[in-house]
Amino acid sequence: MEQEDIVIEMSHITKDFPGIRANDDVTLQLRRGEIHALLGENGAGKSTLMSILFGMYQPDSGTIYKDGEPVTILSPNDATDLGIGMVHQHFKLVECFSLLDNIILGAEDSRLGFVTKKKGREKVNALMDRYGLHVDLDKKVSDVSVGIQQRTEILKMLYRDNEILIFDEPTAVLTPQEIEDLMQTMRSLAKEGKSILFISHKLNEIMEVADRCTVLRKGKCIGTVATKDTNIEELAEMMVGRNVSFTVAKEEAKPGKTILDVKDLVMRDHHTKKNTINHVSFDVREGEIVALAGIDGNGQNELVQGIAGLMPIESGSVIINGVNVTRRSIHERIKLGMSYIPEDRHKHGLVLDFNLEEDFVLQTAKDKQFAKHGIIKKKDRRDYANELIEGYDVRSGQGSVTIARSMSGGNQQKAIVARELDRPHCLLIACQPTRGLDVGAIEDIHKKIIHDRDKGTAVFLVSFELDEIMNLADRIYVIHGGELVGELDPKKTNIKEIGLYMAGAKRDDRKGNQQ
Amino acid sequence: MSEAKENKKPLYRFVRTPFARSTGASLISILIGILCGFLIMLICASFANADPGEGFALLLAGPFSSKRYAASQFGTMLFYTGPLILTGLSVAVAYKTGLFNIGAPGQFLMGTLGSLLVALSINTTGNRGLGILVWLLAILVGIVLGILWALIPGALKAFFGINEVITCIMTNWIAANIVTWVFSARPDLMNTGAGKTGYLIQPSVTGNYTPTLGLDRLFHSGTYNSYLDMGLILAVLLAVLMWFILNKTTLGYSMKACGYNKEAARYAGMKHRFYIMVAMGIAGGLAALAGSLYYLNPNIELQWQSVYQELPSYGFDGIPAAFLANCNPIGVIFAALFIRYLSASGTFLQKAGYNKYFADLIIAVIVYLSGFARFFRERIERTQGIRDKLGVSYFGYIGWKCKRFGAKFQGCFSSKKQKEETTVTKPSDSQSEEGGKK
Incomplete structure (x- = not known):
């Protein structure tokens, strides 16, 4: 009935x-x-x-x-x-x-x-x-x-x-x-x-x-x-429409020289006068994925924006590829090979009123490939956009001239990932790279990040999803209250242990404080 | 009659393109604006001894209101259009970079100041070649002054985050006072003829005026030449240049990126402070050029004494010119032309018993309604969507709409159950052209 x-x-x-x-x-x-x-x-x-x-x-x-x-x-x-x-x-x-x-x-x-x-x-x-x-x-x-x-x-x-x-x-x-x-x-x-x-x-x-x-x-x-x-x-x-694997197969990491070196970094909130990042030191080497685990709001955003140059640094240093960039502009960091998938795709990641082909060249619009004497090479730009749309399965109504605002959130994220992975880079900072995506797309992006690592990129991954971290990371740092409280090997740890570090119930005094 | 057949008509497809929809929406705005203006004319006619019919006819006729002087009036209207295009561009370019340049009047005045000081101080009468050189110098000095003036709010915005609207308004009044103060110290530039006070001499007196290229004689009525000079050509060329910069160059790309999303521009490593300064600089240069070109016309003289009391309307008129054109540089040309056309009737309106500012009032209504263009576009889309779904003609749609409204109206007074019944419209399978007849 x-x-x-x-x-x-x-x-x-x-x-x-x-x-x-x-x-x-x-x-x-x-x-x-x-x-x-x-x-x-x-x-x-x-x-x-x-x-x-x-x-x-x-x-x-x-x-x-x-x-x-x-x-x-x-x-x-x-x-x-x-x-x-x-x-x-x-x-x-x-x-x-x-x-x-x-x-x-x-x-x-x-x-x-x-x-x-x-x-x-x-x-x-x-x-x-x-x-x-x-x-x-x-x-x-x-x-x-x-x-x-x-x-x-x-x-x-x-x-x-x-x-x-x-x-x-x-x-x-x-x-x-x-x-x-x-x-x-x-x-x-x-x-x-x-x-x-x-x-x-x-x-x-x-x-x-x-x-x-x-x-x-x-x-x-x-x-x-x-x-x-x-x-x-x-x-x-x-x-x-196909089999989905929830874990991605990856080979042993072969870390090379240090690409990102953060030394004794301190960042301060100028309203509350409190340190949001407290004497943090770590490094990321080429060919490895280093993940930062932690509960949202423990300083991940500040740390990443400090490294990327969006927020001022109080003391300490950030070294990218051997160059001290602590006081350098964002532009210089990008030129040194920094790619950055931001946590907020609407605020930082995209100009929503631009179309896809404009958004794809946000950092590279002035490069020889896309402009000559300050005049945009429209055809090259469009060809490049179509290449990325194809290669990263970005779905949109009108192809390369689709306005970013009209696209679904997942496809906006795919577009950002495409742009950041395709640009020549030696360091990838990925903040919540799969937020709001479905399992198929998550699998895709995980594969692409691992592929990127295998090409020799140093990957710094920030995520609130422990599954994602366990899946991808070669090394794990845990952040709590603006301090690094532990460095873990994903093969020797489990989600429960990371959870204890994240909650602040356990800490590794060797790390997090300046030796 | 059937939908499939209708689908193939070119007109059917054309009225559903985005271009047709947005143009249609703009035209509806203008039409309603004019009708509202006429309504105001009707109402005012009862207070004053005015003739609304004649007034409306004069308004629509614009520069052709006077048959005898139509040609020269038309030419002069074109002359007035030039500076308006430039101030409109000034506002539009700044707006594309996320800045609201309400400082165009001040920049306009600084351009006027620089240009007139140069052009009136050096006497080149009799040597036209040298006169043109001095004219060029005057223009350049005006532009540079305007750029520097606009960079004050620009720098305050870029480095200290101070809202440009506030600083622009302040610099406007400072500029106005500076102009009066500087010229009050230059009695040698005064026009004291014919009992005039407070006027400067015309640029034609010292020989450094804008070349007319014979355009003034092209539009003449008898012996009476129009004011038209090459300023209009310059303005149109600059509009094209601005369109090119905004749409085809990396400079324009970066400026727009900063305007649409400052944070994303910063994230991408763009120097957003630099682009704010560039945008304000360009805006200031354009507005200053408007002032230079206006006052370097051989026939125009500056009433310097009252400048500090009233900002030049050109600067503010740039705002409607820009927004009527949706900040598209090419569109600004036509928007400026349209505004000037309507205001050309100005003094002639007195013939019908109206104040000469009546044209401005009606322009204001139209500009106000242009803000509704988007609303009209959405209405058009919605109406077309519903008509396609019901498969009815336009009159069928109106009939359906009335029926629906009546049903809702009835529903207010009847029980809830009835209300639900009436708002549920049966779909098209068993219905006549009128829609939902049951």
Whole structure:
């Protein structure tokens, strides 16, 4: 009986964008009271499909049925009228409003033009009790954590009596504890009869929380499976279209001469007058991958930006390829062979309003290869861009003239990786190189980084993912509170031990302090 | 009638190209702006003894408002366009580098100061060859002064991060006071003829004026020549040059990178301070050249005494010229021409009983609406999208829209269940051209 209770059916949906077919004859059925995951690589068309359901795009063909009745959804307002709500990846909250104001905003009661919040507050309180979703309604958005903001978004949907809840990559911004809470919430919502669509490319989360899973690949619907009948490997294969190995094979490192040498580095936050980096010394040699493990916010960003020249150094020295660059410009460091995959792709990595061929030459625009007497050689630049797009599988609507802003996050990251790996370099600083990428792309980038190492590049990898570090590193440093607290050999250690170092429970006094 | 057939029509495809959509949006903005202007004219007509019909006709006729002097008026309008193109470029180039150059009036004045000091101090009457050399020198001095002047806010922005808008506004007024102060110490440059006070002599008196290349006689009405000189040609050439620099050179590439994302430019090793200075320098040079070319025209004389009270409107008019053109250097040429065309009616509006500043008012409305161009573009896209989906003609779309609005309106007064029913529109399989009839 439950089988037939389909709330939403998106039938044979096709949507074209200039140069790309985002959805190709996709059919998706959502049952009442189920958690339905939508899985796919970056740019597979998940977000487009949900945007169509939410009325932000119109499908070129295909029909949406609600409770068996065909409906036309032309705007998010229509979607709300049909009981469809969405939690966006980037929350849509008014920062300076209280949580209550945000929840009732747009659906508030009013009397003689004045907002009356009493009824709203009662309703929200009842909802909080019913679903166990407690927040302090009088706090301002800017004062609460990301997890609470997400709860507010969920309450917003519940307040509007939505029956179909869409979650767009809800776990990307959460801590492990918050993720656990969210899973709990989703289960209790489903139990109460709400139907949930859950967009993700994190396989273990899908296995944990979803009842069924629809997989998209390059805009096509590959199939819908029940999670209890499948496993992670099978899902990964459906998503990527080939076998995915979660560990990358690599040979023994053959370290050569020292490329990056950091000596007794001190960096200071000029507002708090505290040392963010405290007497850090380490080196990276050619042909090896040195990873920096640590919990976010322990000085990784500062350390990397100090080495790259984006932040001032208080004392100590940074030596790249034998040249002391402590007081040198970023330009000189790049000329010495520094490549740098930044942690924030929107802030540092790309000029979002440039197109791909412009973004690919951000550091090399003036090189002889791309310019002559200050005039851009357009054709050479375009050929180079097409080469990178091909070689690194950067997917975009209009090829080399696609504006970076219009690309999906994963493909933006691929573009940065392509640029940094392809430029002649002897040092690669990779900060979270696979953040926000799906397993297929992660495997690709890991392979490329190892290949780069084998060519003799010194690689300095910063990551919050211990799996990634264990997979790639030849040596591991652990940072805690701005100090290096340990140097480990990945073959002789395990995740648990690194975790102890990261939490500051264990430290190796030989390292981290200046000998 | 069927969608597939319609798809093949060239017109159908053309109106869906990005170019057609954005041009259409701009035209809608201008049209609505003109209509709003007319509305204001109508309203004002009831206060004053004015004739809105005649006023509107005069406004649209621009320089052709006066039949007798149409040719010379048109030429003079072209002359006024030159400096406006330059100040528009000044704003546009700075904006592409992420700077809002509201200091164009000050730079304009510094150009005026430098050029007039040189051109009026050296007398070359009778020797046209030497006059042209001095004219060139005057232009150069003006540009250099303008560049240096613009580098003050530029350096403050680059090295201390001080907002350029604030420093630009301050340097504007400093420039205005400097101009009045310098000329008050030069009684030898005053035009004291015909009971005039506060005016400088015209560049034609000392012989160092902009070559007209016969353009002034090309547009003449009887014996009355227009003001047109080679300044317009220079301005157009510079617009093309700026377009080239911004789009085809590594300098422009780096400037735009700094403007769009300063942090990414820094990350890539670009010297963002340097490019801020370069952009302000170019902007200052362009605005200064506007001042030089305007006041080196043989017929223009500077009212130096009141400069400190009122900044030159050319500097500020550059802002609408740049934004109407979406900061595209080539577009600035046409935007400047359009603005000058409308304001050419200026004094003629008095014939219809309107103040001569009425043209400026209507330009302001149009510029204001140009900010909505994006909004209109999105409306066009949306309307076309819905029409394609429903497969209806434009009138069918309006009918559908009215029906939908009516349904929503009704829904406000009826129960929730009814509301849901009415907002659900049936798709096209069983519907007539009007859409959703059930």
